[in-house]
Amino acid sequence: MLALVPGCASESPRPLVVLGPWTGKEGEAFEAALQRLDDGTGRTYTYEGTRSLRETLVSQLEADTPPDVAVLNSIGELTEYARRDQLEPLTEPTRERAFSPWAPDLLVDGRSRTYWVPLKVDLKSLVWSKEGTPSDDPTWCVGLASQATSGWPGTDWIEDILLHQAGPARYTEWATSRLSWRDPDVVRAWTTWARLLDGRSDDSVERSLTTSYEGTSGPAGPRGLLDSPGFDCTHEHQSAFIRYVYAGDGIRVEPSARFLDGRAEYRDAFEVSGDMAAVFSDDPAAQELVERLSSPEGRERWRAEADPAVRPLFPDTRGLPSAEPANAVEQEIDALLNSRASALCFDASDVMPPELRDAFHRAVLEFFRDPARKHLDSLLGQLETVRVQVDEDTDDRRSFRPPQEICDRLGG
Template sequence: MSPRCRTNRLVSRVLRAFLAVCLLALFPGCTSDTPDPLVVLGPWTGKEGEAFEAALKKLDDGTGRTYTYEGTRSLRETLVSQLEADAPPDVAILNSIGELTEYARRGKLRPLDPKTAERAYEPWAPTLLVDSKRRTYWVPLKVDLKSLVWSKEGTPSDDPEWCLGLASQATSGWPGTDWIEDILLHQAGPERYTEWATGRLDWRDPAVERAWTTWARLLGDRSPASVEKSLTTSYEGLPGTDGQSRGLLASPGFGCTHEHQSAFIRYVYAGDDVRVEPSARFLDGLPEYRDAYEVAGDMAAVFSDDPAAQELVERLSSPAGRERWRAEADPPVRPLFPDMAGLPPTASADPIEQEIDSLLTSRARTLCFDASDAMPPELRDVFYRAVLEFFGDPTAEHLDSLLRQLETVRVQVGENTGGDPSFLPPEDICESRGG
């Protein structure tokens, strides 16, 4: 090689190095071969968030990708703002199939790979018809059993005094809608419940009205001070001297004996002497639908075209991913899964966890997804507000007005979303398990 050639090559190499330094200064990371971390947006904070994040980090088994978890109690607002800024997360975990359905209809979600779609357990992940193609758009990662009543051990159950905290950091009112949904499911049955939850039943139907009036009768007469306390107290109860929530059963000033709440509330009562029972035991005349239970879930959906996002959801929903997550979680926040097949039993499970797991996986004959979480967000939010108003004024005249308002919104939502023949929302949110 001639001296001139060697000189030219050296100049070229120096020039490339110089340009690389300049680019790195202007655009950090642009010259790196390491891909950016995948962003996962989810609802878990505190110990739940820590356990999930720890499991997420352990999923990096030589794949070359890392993951960043963003946990927030204001999940919907955060995701909406990110979508408006055209900066969505790679994966988001939501508990509302009503919201997920709307994102799929608007083309924001990516259909799941077939291997992952096999874990779209019913009733948490119904398929959707989008652009005339029926596909799976989300998969449940963690689930919860509702239709439960909590009480202190030794407390008589023949005349319960109901705890109720309706406030929530994100959206208040949902502990009340949980009550009405559960009552309607047990009184009217899964078929009528499904028609109502999926927008095919008039809110003024006698079965719907009966659920509201039954709730008011169960709660009994309440003083204005008691009503105000329930409207302004969190569903987690009041904090103790250590700043941690004590649960409504242990909160001073309530004097209540029983609480209607989902399985997740067990983290508040960790170490307390409590028991859990099916809510049907507290409703009369329900022999046919006694073994029906309402459930909720946290579903993972892909918002990114990055193939690694699909791979992440597949790994999170796999038996190995579940086992990592469960191993990282403390017993009070240990996740429940829609199908425990392939996972060894948890030796340290306490009696409460064992009871809930038994109901969810074997004793429940019908599982129905949370009705308000299946509704379009506009209708769900009006439902939340209506419950708060009815709790303050449970008169027949006020209920009639509220149900008329809800029916108006149902019709309007149906008119706005029902004109596209290539799209169909979920029509079945219950699963019969026989027996």
């Protein structure tokens, strides 16, 4: 934990606490950006970075010691906190930067409110491989472990497949709990994933279930699945953030569409995730901090402090320019985000209520171990039960409507 002093004053107000997901070099770069946000008020900023973000935040809320600002990637979780009156609505001009699909307005008691703003985004519809590797018959790397949230690399697969097979409209219905888990489009996405990964040995399955999405660790840190011993594989389906484990290693990146048995008209629809800042404190300085972090100047500071492999990515939208790409991989990702995308759709599991998202994670792990159709039918039945129950529970609460549109249809 590091206290950062942006300026001097005769008084010493309490530090503003920012809780976020970034550790290691990412955390260091964000801390450095905070340090440079000199507003002349004498406020200090304490950054707490953790990989167990949800657990840490829930514990702090239960102890009535929430952070002033928290950065989360789950619209489902953020919606729950807003529903419980644990978030403060954003003020202008921050709200103007909370563009769809990453931070839609919520209807609260008949009023449209905005509760979070994206600080960075990542493109998820990507496939990674080593330069020179043939791509006609890929052998897939899969690592599904991730501490308390194991399974999300598998949900990313299913989400991306469904988006490219059924399109943004059906994807949105499913992500926002308006489509049954037994729907044929949903079933096909699961069975397509099983077919793409068919032929794995029992040892390979267990290795994937227990290996981190970062791959194995070496003297210099994570090695990435493409470079990990025991993974005889040629291609990896993973988000743009994974570039930090492959920096300078002759790795190429390309859109995932052609690998997923999708339809041509959905080729340039991409799945994205976002790290979004929300205010948990009634201290006006917390609102001011989020305003500065989400500004073009705040983005420039952050990028300037970060190594190329962990530089935050931003789409060129609402007049907020993206910076010059640092290398060929980032250049390709930047082009997909800002030039080629016909639609950008938020990560479906991160839109779902936490109970449904967690059940989705568990179901993916079980299905990966046993992809038999009978087992799949049982798992989807369980997920449908959770969906219906969560929807009924939501209807019992005060007037509050979560987002219904999570895809930004670019170019009209």
